[in-house]
Amino acid sequence: MRSHRNRTFMAAVAATAAVAAALVTTSTPASADPTTAKGAAHAGTHPVRGWTTGPDQDGATTTQLTATPAPATGTPDGTTVRVDPKNTFQTVSGFGASLTDSSARVLYGLAPDKRDQVMADLFDPRTGDGTSFLRQPIGASDFVQGPDYSLDDVPAGQTDFGMRHFSVAHDEKQILPLLRQAEKLNPKLQIVATPWSPPAWMKTGDSMIDGKLIDKPAVYQAYAAYLVKFVKAYAAEGVKVDYLTVQNEPQALNRDNYPGSDMSFEQESKVISALGPALKAAGLHTKILGYDHNWTEHPNDIAAHQAVGEDPEVNYPYDLLRSKAAKWISGTAYHCYAGDASAQTALRASFPNEDIYETECSGGDISTAIDSVNNWAKSVVYWNIALDEKHGPHQGGCGDCDGTVTVNSATKDVTYTSQYYALGHFSRFVEPGAVRIASNAARNDASTTPVTTSAFVNPDRSTAVVVNNSAKTAEPVTVLAGGSSFTATLAPGATATYTWPAA
The missing domain is CATH 2.60.40.1180 (Golgi alpha-mannosidase II)
Structure with missing residues (x-):
């Protein structure tokens, strides 16, 4: 976000x-x-x-x-x-946005025939925008209507290392049907999936909001198992997950109203070192992308870490690619909210065999997209693919984000925003x-x-x-x-x- x-x-x-x-x-x-x-x-x-x-x-x-x-x-x-x-x-891998919980809810507010037309306008490469890349939250992000959730929730104070409570039932209602429809409309669609937080029972503070992953080997293994179960569950539902990142915006320390985790590069390295072998053992070919945060660490994040005596890790993506986890990392994911796209070329110069992806850019414009691809990005991904006229629904986080389409919650009128046309300059004409x-x-x-x-x-x-x-x-x-x-x-x-x- x-x-x-x-x-x-x-x-x-x-x-x-x-x-x-x-x-x-x-x-x-x-x-x-x-x-x-x-x-x-x-x-x-x-x-x-x-x-x-x-x-x-x-x-x-x-x-x-x-x-x-x-x-x-x-x-x-x-x-x-x-x-x-x-x-x-x-x-190129593709161009697109995110079909968040909020996006799914907004689209399901339309009559079926109208929703089908909007989906065709978004995903059909012959008659529509040809959206070819989606970033999917694993569990809740800030764009949900209702309480936070993971895919393995248990009462406070309990744990579930056996994953007995793991379920994608929440996604079966709206998100998965839309993803299947999107893949039918554009068979070349690729998906990167990202958690905003591990399940609360894996974290310090026992909450999906803020906190850190508990620094124990059993927890790293459990988190890796959780992500593997997600990929397998989606595959069983007919949706292929092409890429995983292990934490959205890991350097954002203070989140007080929506899911998030502060994850150092050392912790991310431990997660990936467990996840890579787990994916391989499961026979899955899903690739792992590292980092998933800004071109440059935001000054607010630097100050927040320094205020509690922590290293802000301003070279996070470099440190991660120099860690033992590097053998499992296929590329680095970036967001557009601090710094500029030249950071991607700088990383590529140091690690010429690593791919670069831009995986979130709410409010990005055509210039941002051009800059991203001209600095080695294989993907350009805006944020929500659909929102209502109040930039929601959402729980905390961004209060003025726009969707690729806007659906009026009262009239059900659909507006194709500037983001739709900016995306179309690439997605309509540049194929995966x-x-x-x-x-x-x-x-x-x-x-x-x-x-x-x-x-x-x-x-x-x-x-x-x-x-x-x-x-x-x-x-x-x-x-x-x-x-x-x-x-x-x-x-x-x-x-x-x-x-x-x-x-």
């Missing part, structure tokens, strides 16, 4: 007619780009599709453009985006398995460009290029790929995703 800082979502997308009027296709002289890759770029005339949103991101327009052979001389006005499919980076390729934006007069960009080659060898104009004025943008180019004028604050098929 968003623990300290709300990122203001991109103020964006002008009216549909204004966006359409601002997008102008021209054939523009441009310097030849010598790079090309089989199937990824054309050297001649070919169609290009543009999907454009304006500064309010309340709708999108689709425009057909034509790329033409790029002359060897001449300089276009505005910004040139150069795409180099020979220079490749990470493989796509590879990020080099793209660079530069003003042709050498001044600073307001344009940011990210580019991908899909498994079918089609190309997708996301381009954002952050300026308050329109910007001509020429995209050069292989031996072809096209130019479009982006309205102030507009974002476009351009796609074209394989050569």
